[in-house]
Amino acid sequence: MNLFRTVVGIDPSGKRLALSAVRYGVGRPSVAVPPVAVELRGDREQIRMAEAESVLADFVARNGLAGCEARLAIPAEKVFLARIPFPPLKSKDLRPALSLELDRIFPVPASRLKFNWRRLDGAAGRKDVRLVLVAASSEYIERWEELVSRAGLSLGAAVPSGWAMSETCRWAGEQAVSDGKLCAVLREMDGGVECTAIAGGEPFFSAVRACPPEGSPVEALNLLSESLIDAPDSVTEAEASVYAPSWWIREGRFPQAGTERANPVEGFENRMSAAMALPGEDAADPARFWRVLGALGAALCEKGPDLLSPDKEGERLRTTARTATIALAAAALLLALSWPASVAVRTKQAVDRLDAEIASLRPEVARVEETLAILGDLEGRIAYLKEARAGREEQILVLRQLTERLPQGTWLTGLRMEDLKVELDGLSPSANEIFPALARDGQFRKVEFASPITRQADNLERFQIRAEFSPVPPETPAEARKKP
Template sequence: MDIRQSLRRLAKADFADAVGMALGEREVSIAHVKKRFNAVTLVSVETRVVDAPPEGRWPVILDFLREFLTSNGIDSARISVALPRRATLLGHLQLPASAAENVDSVVTYELDRIFPAPADELYVSSYWRNLGSVGERIAVSVVAGLREQVDATHREMEAAGFAPSAITATPVALSDYYYFCRGDGEATAGIIYRDGDRDCLTVASDGRLISTVHFDAATESPVDRLAREVESLIPDKIGGGVELIADDDVDERAGTLASILPEKVASSGIEPTWREAVAIGAALGQLNESATHVNLLPADLVQAEEGVGIREMALAAVVVVLAATLAGSIAVKNLTLSNALASEVSRLEPKIKEVTRQEDENRRTLERVELLEQPRARSVLAYLKAMTEAVPKTAYLTTFRYKGDKLEVDGIAENASALIALLERSPYFKNVEFTAPTTKYLQSQERFSLRMELEQ
């Protein structure tokens, strides 16, 4: 093992316990994962049905967590919670590679274009990857959690004495589970599972969540839907060995989430379901075993570790041993390296100054743009809700565009002409009209495009 590999392993080393929770509509899964230096062990994982009304859910969940910690003898652990799919959103941006250093600022500026919700109602976390063979552009993935759900989760758990270290999204934790199981190599998969009464597909590649969608397995095969997602978002992976992972027997070519879990990690007899895999992935993210670090908790709510514990002492011992091992070779090479570094610093110093100047100029330009940009006066959520209530269940939208005082929508309906009267009756819309002739879709449906003005 060379020095670079040793340092990489040292950077990932830890000495801690983590507990992951996966919250669902009708069930909750909890996993206990421990890490000793670089050895990871899945100690236990359990699932419990939450048969309680909404107002009584949290006492049941917290009792389950308390029992789990007690039965596993856990006194101190980092707790990470994966919110259910309905409480999170995933958005995408493509930017020039030069924007990589300012991704967070750009995401903040573009947030109202990425999600159909006001920025002040969301907590977000983002990461990016290179696009194209020469990396001239980057693809930014933005994970958002509804502020109300994140705050409520933190509030309930903190009040019970279980303040979480992180809150993530179900698809992110599932992607982290797959990344850990397949190692640090470049691997891509479509993970199929059923959440309640909906079929879901989560696409993960190179340790990053790429997409997560609902689809109808009765009308579209998982393989076909996975191929569409790969072709649309990661075309460079076409023909590159994309695998299909399923929580049940949906396709004979598919592996299972339980089968990809390394034998040396799991205790005997543990075969996690997809929600239990989410809980495991949430815990792994707290042990430095994920490629991206997604935490929807704002910085002021993150539970910080206090004092110097076993983990710090153990890592310090590793550093001392490694430093002693490397001391001889470093002493021999020190003079040569010093001369080379001095020469390299002299060569790079003008470039560094130029980059710093450009960053300062970009920052000033962004500040001027933010001052000129006026905040939106109305929330789009009211119109989205009104549209949802007005459109019959036999129709659905494929596009929803909000432009100042107008809305434009596209979709499929059994009787597109009837939609105009339905929308005109809403107090939110007026002057509803087709922007293009309706076209036949399948046997009894029509594809439509409508434009309407918004009532002030």
């Protein structure tokens, strides 16, 4: 079904033909062209059908509607309607079961009828379900299907007039109908009056009664009273909101007696006329509005009981359910497939965020690494100094003692120390003076020449001396005070 399309509504109720075209698209459907209502002058139905074909073809050609879908509002006098209790069955079993009951319910053979039904709200605890069973002559519907086809349209549905009335009120935003309250639409027909009673958003009564024009309000209320005798349980004691021509009340033709449960709704005609007006046009005349009410409702009615192809309605519902199931399954599959991708995207976003944080910390890290390198270098130097100091105090003392004791002009060419043993190699102007200088105070013991003294060409003596260093403990302050 196309989203953007135009649907033509056809209402042949009474001895007139009402036509309306509704444009569908985004948002609320709107009236596409001005509706028309033409009086059919023929005395016989066959002549009126020929007149209707001519009027319909002219309407289609004048407004460029060829090829559009059409919907027929079956007049209330052509519809058989019954409210029946029925055992609760599955939808696929309900149609065969109801077809067996048609001969008993309606005065026309079932083979000559097309039927459909709607479920009414029932009382809690009731075993049976309440159904509104509607039927119409298959021959009548087929004649209209052929007529519509010759006029350049294709008949897409045929709905009872009552459902067309209900849909028009819902489209106009009438709260009582939308809320499922008890409502009634009363309108004058050619030589009669029509009453449609609605509850729970669905018509449960639709009938026409012949009467003179001056008796229309009284007969309409009589029909309403008859409809309430076997009303749905949810509205048994409810007050009916009545949508009726304003001139009935204005001219005093709406009787007060017997209207305890009928409450006329004010402003309905003004709201409907404004809704039907095209851009730049004034609101429609109320009398004209009542004549095209059924045609407008037929064009708007998409969920009413279709009598053109009732068998296909269940199939459409099953197809819709099947399509919805497939769509839900596809959505679930897409969600299942997109979940890993969403996890990967979130993970990548987290990684990118961490990379950005790391990049912002790199200068600080470089400074810390530089500081750690400096600390490492200092620690190495400190360790070297500690190592140089550890166990080498004696060597420093030896060097100090030798510096103080060796004669002037003496040069050391070698100094070896193993534990406390010291071996000296050097040159001196007088090597014999070194021996007593080392052994004078006991700091060096076992002093001896390791080799003979030899004189060099420069008149210096080469010597080699061995000794054992014996450091004297440092003097305490008390010992220093005892010295004279």
